[in-house]
Amino acid sequence: MRATPRGHRRRPPDLHPSPVPTLPGPGPDRGRLEHCHRDLADPALRSQPIHLIAARWGLTDNARFSRAFRAAYGLSPAEYRSSADPGETLACRWTVRGSPAV
Numbered sequence: 001m002r003a004t005p006r007g008h009r010r011r012p013p014d015l016h017p018s019p020v021p022t023l024p025g026p027g028p029d030r031g032r033l034e035h036c037h038r039d040l041a042d043p044a045l046r047s048q049p050i051h052l053i054a055a056r057w058g059l060t061d062n063a064r065f066s067r068a069f070r071a072a073y074g075l076s077p078a079e080y081r082s083s084a085d086p087g088e089t090l091a092c093r094w095t096v097r098g099s100p101a102v
Contacts, residue, residue, distance in 0.1 A: 032057040033072050036065070040081045050077045 035057045039045050051062050059065040069077045
């Protein structure tokens with residue numbers, strides 16, 4: 001580990017990273033995921049690839065997006081999209097962690 005000019009050491013990298021994948025930025029992660037969640041259930045957007053829907057909301061790292069989506073909703077984006085009934089909006093049918101809404 002290199003010392004800084006004043007003799008203070010730099011902070012070492014995290015040895016125990018968070019088990020839940022996070023996206024860059026402090027707050028809009030949840031909002032961006034919710035937008036993707038809604039768009040994946042939209043029958044009008046079925047022809048668009050999942051990575052383009054995620055990129056529209058600023059989520060350009062496909063693996064990170066998929067992990068964060070699964071952590072939030074309990075399904076991968078592809079599983080969620082394929083479970084969508086074309087006549088039903090899943091945003092109303094599902095809540096966080098994939099539990100059926102009551």
